[in-house]
Amino acid sequence: MAAYRSPSNSIILDNIKCVDFINRRITPCTLHVERGVIKAKTIKRAHLPKGIPVCNLRGRFVIPGFIDAHTHLIATGIEMQRLDLSRCRSLDECLQKIRANMKNHELVFASNWDEYSWQRDERERLDKHMLDRISKSKPIIMRRICGHYAVVNSAALQRISKQWKIVDRKRGRLYEDVVSDLNDIFTPTDEMLRKAVGLATHRALRLGITSVHEISNPRRFRIMQQLRRKLKMRFAIYLPVKYHKHLVASGLRTGYGDDWLKFMGTKVYVDGAMGARTAALWRPFTDTHGRGKILITMRKLAKIVQSAEKHSLQLMIHSIGDRATSMVLEVLREYITPGNPLRHRLEHLELLKDASVADIGRLKIIASMQPNFVRRWQNPGGMYDQILGPRYTKMNCFKSLLRARARVVFGSDCMPLGPLYGIEGAVGHPSGRGKLHIADAFRLYTAAGAHGTFDEKKKGKIEPGYFADLVVIDKNPLEERNLGSLKIDSVMVAGHFVYKRALL
Numbered sequence: 167m168a169a170y171r172s173p174s175n176s177i178i179l180d181n182i183k184c185v186d187f188i189n190r191r192i193t194p195c196t197l198h199v200e201r202g203v204i205k206a207k208t209i210k211r212a213h214l215p216k217g218i219p220v221c222n223l224r225g226r227f228v229i230p231g232f233i234d235a236h237t238h239l240i241a242t243g244i245e246m247q248r249l250d251l252s253r254c255r256s257l258d259e260c261l262q263k264i265r266a267n268m269k270n271h272e273l274v275f276a277s278n279w280d281e282y283s284w285q286r287d288e289r290e291r292l293d294k295h296m297l298d299r300i301s302k303s304k305p306i307i308m309r310r311i312c313g314h315y316a317v318v319n320s321a322a323l324q325r326i327s328k329q330w331k332i333v334d335r336k337r338g339r340l341y342e343d344v345v346s347d348l349n350d351i352f353t354p355t356d357e358m359l360r361k362a363v364g365l366a367t368h369r370a371l372r373l374g375i376t377s378v379h380e381i382s383n384p385r386r387f388r389i390m391q392q393l394r395r396k397l398k399m400r401f402a403i404y405l406p407v408k409y410h411k412h413l414v415a416s417g418l419r420t421g422y423g424d425d426w427l428k429f430m431g432t433k434v435y436v437d438g439a440m441g442a443r444t445a446a447l448w449r450p451f452t453d454t455h456g457r458g459k460i461l462i463t464m465r466k467l468a469k470i471v472q473s474a475e476k477h478s479l480q481l482m483i484h485s486i487g488d489r490a491t492s493m494v495l496e497v498l499r500e501y502i503t504p505g506n507p508l509r510h511r512l513e514h515l516e517l518l519k520d521a522s523v524a525d526i527g528r529l530k531i532i533a534s535m536q537p538n539f540v541r542r543w544q545n546p547g548g549m550y551d552q553i554l555g556p557r558y559t560k561m562n563c564f565k566s567l568l569r570a571r572a573r574v575v576f577g578s579d580c581m582p583l584g585p586l587y588g589i590e591g592a593v594g595h596p597s598g599r600g601k602l603h604i605a606d607a608f609r610l611y612t613a614a615g616a617h618g619t620f621d622e623k624k625k626g627k628i629e630p631g632y633f634a635d636l637v638v639i640d641k642n643p644l645e646e647r648n649l650g651s652l653k654i655d656s657v658m659v660a661g662h663f664v665y666k667r668a669l670l
């Protein structure tokens with residue numbers, strides 16, 4: 167990736183329109199950036215020192231860099247090197263693509279298929295036998311876009327140990343943990359991982375993302391530490407709960423590291439996902455009549471929360487269905503320090519009871535949510551409607567949470583990456599419980615995320631003392647009519663342009 171570095175450690179960004187999403191204000195100004203940090207913000211350039219390179223932005227709008235508060239970026243970078251089925255419009259098309267890829271590979275790992283993009287839903291037809299007809303000897307893995315469900319052939323199944331419980335061996339169907347762990351079973355090489363960091367970083371930067379809260383694993387964390395000096399965006403890392411004991415033993419604490427790569431805490435799964443019908447609900451799914459799955463006992467969750475509190479580790483708790491979140495809140499109410507100083511966070515919260523909304527606000531829990539889900543699934547006849555019926559309009563209730571004074575932060579879960587895409591979802595939400603003012607939608611994707619990693623004095627604002635992590639856009643982002651056509655012109659991280667679309 168081409169980096170655009172200024173020869174000195176200082177740069178003046180002149181003639182810009184600074185956008186403030188908190189006060190919903192735009193001010194013309196000039197910024198003096200020194201050693202990656204905004205040193206001065208002024209209206210008159212004459213006040214600034216001479217002899218520093220000047221970049222004239224010709225009246226363009228500048229916003230704080232986006233913070234994507236829930237990513238699997240390295241996994242995305244691995245996917246970018248694998249077979250992508252997201253554009254396939256039928257099961258047949260998926261199978262053809264796999265067949266075409268068999269020749270040159272020892273193994274075919276295809277991902278991102280989504281039966282909701284198919285002309286006919288043939289998900290039920292897809293099983294082991296179908297993939298065995300393509301190859302009996304080379305492993306084939308077909309992972310659904312949600313990352314919670316996959317179908318594999320017999321050769322792949324042989325490599326999946328019996329310890330994994332939620333596996334339908336007769337039909338080659340895998341659910342939940344084992345699916346998230348497929349990259350550990352069919353491991354990418356170190357070289358693939360290094361390449362993944364670069365590929366995914368480039369993809370994120372083009373979308374204006376300058377920081378991510380990344381769900382990782384120890385091996386990827388190690389690779390990232392090796393690449394630490396080459397990183398072009400900032401990573402806050404969460405590691406799976408199965409390593410929790412080792413994290414505690416190694417003395418790692420929330421915030422360990424630096425402003426480019428720091429360790430945050432432990433990620434825990436409480437339930438599954440909507441698309442896989444494994445999110446834990448109070449009232450059943452309308453199509454399967456199941457109520458989903460709770461993946462951890464209350465006792466065990468309580469132990470983890472107590473341990474996290476004792477050892478100063480932030481928890482990132484995956485909880486999608488209303489039944490899962492009720493359980494989590496019961497545990498948190500009992501065991502976290504009042505005011506939630508460790509800033510424990512709940513991920514997704516797609517369906518919530520009103521009582522839980524109030525609790526999340528009262529307990530000051532961070533609600534980490536994905537506005538892109540609204541766009542993808544929360545429309546009449548869409549996935550949420552099909553599996554939940556009329557309840558679906560109430561999902562992803564960002565506005566209700568804000569009214570309850572909850573700290574909502576936005577992320578994408580890489581489904582797909584893209585803050586502008588997500589912001590459109592939040593602004594176009596079908597219900598008053600979710601629909602946001604455009605400034606709030608941007609704020610939740612910028613300043614709000616900084617709080618999640620204790621960076622509220624460094625990120626999310628264009629003010630002296632804050633990082634020069636900035637995004638230049640072509641039109642006024644506070645005007646809703648511009649939303650569909652906003653273009654990111656360039657992106658700066660720590661005072662260096664790391665992406666430029668148009669010549670400035």
Ligand SMILES: [Zn+2]
Nearest residue numbers: 236238381579
């Ligand atoms: Zn995720």
